[in-house]
Amino acid sequence: MDLASLDSYRLPTDAVPIHYDLKIRTDLKELIFDGTVAITIRFAKDTTAIVLNVFELELGTASVVVGGEKLIPTAQSINTDTQRVTLSFAKPFLTGTEAVVRMTFWGKIPGLSGYFKSEWEHDGVTEYYTGTFFEPTYARRAFPCWDEPALKATFAVSLISRTGTVNLSNMPAFFEGPYEPAQDPLEPAFGAGQDAGEWIITRFEATPKMSTYILAFANGPFAHVESLFTSALTDTVRPVRIYELTTKVLPMLEMMFDLEYPLPKMDILCANGVLGALENWGLIIGDPHTFLFDPKTGATATKKGIVNITSHELAHQWFGNIVTMEWWDNLWLNEGFATLLGSIISDKLHPEWNVAAATVNGSFKFALNLDAKLSSHPVQVECPDANNVNEMVDTITYMKGSSLLRMVSSFLGEEPFLKGVSLYLKEHQFGNSVAEDLWDALGSTSDTDVKNLMKNWILKTGYPVLTVTEAPRRGQHDETLWTVPLSLVTLDSKGTRNIDKTIFLSEREQFIPIDADCSLKLNASSTGFYRVVYQTDTLNKHALEAAKGNVSDMLGLLNDAMALAQADLAKLSNALALMTGFGDAPEYIVLEGIAANISSLLDAWWENPSIVEHLRSLDRHIFVPLVSKLGYDYPSGESTDTAVVRTLAVNRAANARDPSTVAVLKARFTAFMADREASPLPPDLVPVIYKVVSDLFPAPPCCDLSGGQWGVRHGGRQEYDYMWEILKTTKLPAEEGHAALAVGAAEDPVLMAETFDRILQENDNRVVQLLHVLSANPKSRRLTVQFFKDNYDALKVRFETSLGFQSYLQEPFRLLATVEDYEETVAFFKTKDMAKFARWMEQTLETIRINIKYIERCTPQILEWFESWSTSGRSM
Structure with missing residues (x-):
């Protein structure tokens, strides 16, 4: 093997793995681990070197056993840039030969990626447990391996841990008992200086052939809820150690794919500090917010x-x-x-x-x-x-x-x-x-x-924008010629709706004959990945008529209208007219779409008080009548759609500062605090109540409350401290999220500054939560941008190995909309190494440029539309 000519990014395939025997000892007291691995490999080419991945691990001297002979490499070199270790030998290994690579390793247990640690508080004491997050390239941080998705192998895992803890892996355990050091020169450190009975070993069945990034293991004082699911295809019964949802979904997937779930069990481990979840085979690991739901207190959303x-x-x-x-x-x-x-x-x-x-x-x-x-x-x-x-x-x-x-x-x-x-x-x-x-x-x-x-x-990047005209039209276009499934909806004079899925647009222009008395709309149910411009008012009316009765079509028209206005392909007044026109629709999904688009306008004009008040007026016009109609209670047996419409309407009315809605929510909260059992809060309304109302909070252990005060949004010190207490002590993931939302809603400068002072002392999940809600709060948005700039290096070190790091930290910048903002953001990123995040940086800068042009172009349009709408007497 010519080592100098190796690909910088892909491992050579002269030798490929077949099977791993992996043994890892975890010490939760010292937060370190060590281990041994014996990897059976096959040589696909003659070679004098074996190259595999390793990163941030200490290695002992490797050996290779081939044909009963133990060989020590003439050189063992680690390249931290390519994250590889190369074992060199004097004589070549021959094609087709199998061998066993044996290595020892040890390292610290870090956070977020690789073999990570999580913490929890038990009786006032912080305790730790571990898990793995190997996607995309972090298995090499836990053990030496061929860490690429195509280099699949089987894995037999053994975990050594302190007595009293639980070990988990992808497969079921077939043995567990006291650990006794084997008579193996690779393992002397495992037993050295340890008292008898202090360690246990758990051996797991071998996995099917799989990639390294979905290998998983964990150690800690775990408890579990166990159920069973029966295969829909073979009647095989398997244990499932998390609530009943999993037992319903797995058989459904078997039937959809006509392929049985291949492993003997399915576990889901909830781990604090994990951002999102990872689909490890047989042992999914994720954030508690991702998987845990209390039916008594959890909101429908x-x-x-x-x-x-x-x-x-x-x-x-x-x-x-x-x-x-x-x-x-x-x-x-x-x-x-x-x-x-x-x-x-x-x-x-x-x-x-x-x-x-x-x-x-x-x-x-x-x-x-x-x-x-x-x-x-x-x-x-x-x-x-x-x-x-x-x-x-x-x-x-x-x-x-x-x-x-x-x-x-x-x-x-x-x-x-x-x-x-x-x-x-x-x-x-x-x-x-x-x-x-x-x-x-x-x-x-x-x-x-x-x-x-x-x-x-x-x-290709992007998608087609189709223009529907009543006469031929030519315009600018890029060079991509798309084959577009048109999915044409027509509505005849008798109200009969027809969908034709046989028509594909494969040329730049195409003539499609339609009966003169038919209304038409492209993209039935909004399944095609494209936008549509209707060139005339008549065609717009036809499309609106054809869309009625199908909520997906209605949403498609509204969302297209908003996006086309931002792209200067249509007037913003078209989208605003659709919002008011659809505002009487009873369906939650349509109302949610209207609300989302009003929110996007609030996000765009967040620094224009006049337009913000106009948009709040539109919110009140649409949603306050629904609050009056539906009330604040959730009677047993009502439809889900009614319940979620109520939740949406109350949220929109309260956030639009409707006085009657806020007054009712304050009264409800006062009654709740006076007698929680007699006057419980509806779970679906807890987030908005936490965010915008309060009166007469009781004193938690950390606080001395006296007298009445406004809610967190309006700057109450007592309410703020109360929400921090919930945030720090609650065991319910949903309630933690609600409290974070309330803390981030504070508008008092002193309280906002205190939140920023506290952020970096919180756990990883809470840092992400708080940055998100602070970015969403117009009063703290610019402070969040500055916080990000001041703490960029610390945040990057802490989160850059996390999947989605760029999206978490893009949040503060996405709503900036002035030339000065753009210039300052460019100047800031010029001082940072953005090699790994170049696309994210360019998207961020392009978003600011789009915001600037959008606001400049459409501010007169939105003011003109609202002036006309207000004089018609429809504002509130």
């Missing part, structure tokens, strides 16, 4: 999020774990499909949530908005350096990926689509794949050339 994310991670057990992307450029295959499945499973479990329509106002809209920027990227993007994968963990990879798959499912039909997915999983089971493999499978089950149709959609 919290439950929706937990169902979606749990379904997402469980879908990965097939799409990502059974079949894994060949390399990180196809990460979207894993994440896009799991995101789509999260929505599909949520919809099947809770059809009353209308998840399909909610997607139009969620992931679909977010993806279109980001992909309209020049700094966006294709869903399948070159990623030679796996250490830059974190830059790809964004809206495009997850949400555009899922939106494109949703589009394919729509024009193929769900049954052929799922049959193709099943075929794809079976053909590549326990192996790796690229996007073309999925297109081939879908094509074979649908008799459609999916590969050719989807080529530009995954390899």
Whole structure:
């Protein structure tokens, strides 16, 4: 092997792993670990060197056993830049030979990535437990390995730990007992100086063939809730150590894929400090907020999020774990499909949530908005350096990926689509794949050339904007020619709605004959990943008429109108007219879409008091009548849609400073504090009550409260301290989130400064929570930007190995909108090493440029529209 000519980013495949025997000892008292690994490898080429990954570990001298002979390398060198160790030998190993590489290693247990630590407080004492977060390249921080997704192997894990703790891994344990050091020269440190009976060893069954990034193990004083699920395909019964949702989802996924879950058990470990969750095979690890829900106190919105994310991670057990992307450029295959499945499973479990329509106002809209920027990227993007994968963990990879798959499912039909997915999983089971493999499978089950149709959609940035005219029109365009499924909706004079999914636009201009008495709209149910401009008022009216009765179509029109106004392809007045026109719609999803778009306008004009008050007036006009109609109570047996409309209406009215709504919420809270059992707060209203109202708070242990005071938003010291007490002491993840929202809502300068002083002393999850809510508060937004700049180096050291680091820290800048803001942001980032986050930085700067132009162009439009609307007597 010519070491000088090695690829800087990909391991040589002269030797590839077959099986790992991994033994790790965890010391929770000292927060260190050590271990041994014996890796069975096969030589694919003659070579004198073995190269594998390792990073931030101390290594002992390695050895290789081949044909019964133990060999010591002539050189053992570590390159920290490439995160590799190279073992060199005097004589070559021959092609086809198998050998065992044996190594010892030790290291510290860090936070966030690799083999990480979490902490919890028990009887006033801080205790620790550990878990793993190996995606994308952090397994090498825990043990030497071939740390690339295509270099799959089987793993037999043994964990040594202090007596009284629990060990977990991907597979079930087949043995646990006192640890006695083996007569093995690799293991003398394990038993040295330790009292008998102080350590236990847990041995786990070997895994199927899998990638390193989904290997998992954990150690700590764990407790669990156990249930069982029965395979829908084979009646096999497996233990599931987390609530009943998992037992419902796994059989559904088996039936959808026609492929049995292949492992003997499924665990979900909740770990403080983890940002999000990771789909480790058989041992998902994630933040408690992601998985834990109390039906007595949890809000409906919290439950929706937990169902979606749990379904997402469980879908990965097939799409990502059974079949894994060949390399990180196809990460979207894993994440896009799991995101789509999260929505599909949520919809099947809770059809009353209308998840399909909610997607139009969620992931679909977010993806279109980001992909309209020049700094966006294709869903399948070159990623030679796996250490830059974190830059790809964004809206495009997850949400555009899922939106494109949703589009394919729509024009193929769900049954052929799922049959193709099943075929794809079976053909590549326990192996790796690229996007073309999925297109081939879908094509074979649908008799459609999916590969050719989807080529530009995954390899090009952006999407088409279709212009519907009553006469030919030519305009500027880029060079990409898209094949677009038009999914044409027509509504005839009798009110009959028809959808034609057979029409594909494959030329720049195409004539489609329509009956003169028909209304028409493109993109039925908003499944196609594109925007539509209707060139005349008549065509706009036709589209509006065709959309009525279908909430996804209504949302598509509204979201397109908003986005086209921002892009200067339509007037903002069109979108505002749709909001008022749709405001009488009874469906929650439509009202949520209106609210989201009003919020986006508030975000744009957050430093213009006049326009902010106009927008609050629009909020009150739409939502206060709903509060008056629906009230504040949640009677048993009412429909889910009614309940969520009430929650939305109260939130919007209160945040718009409606006096009657605020007064009722204050009275409710006063009664609650006087007698909690007699006057409980509705769980769905707790967040807004915590945020905007209070009176006569009782004194928690940290505080001396006397007299009445305003809520946290209005600057109450007692309320602020009370919310911090909840934040620090509650055991309920949802309540912690509500308290963080309240703390971040403070508008008093002294309290805001105190929050910033406290942030970096909090745990990682809370830092992210607080930065998010402080960025969302207009009064603290600029302070958050300055805090980020002042503490950038500390935040980068703490969070840069976290998946999604860039999205967490992009938040403070995204609503800046002046030339001075832009220049200062450019100057700031010039002083920082942004090599790993170049795309994120460019997206941030482009967003500020767009904001500047949008506000400059549309401020006269929005003021003119509201002046007309106000004089009509419709404002409140």
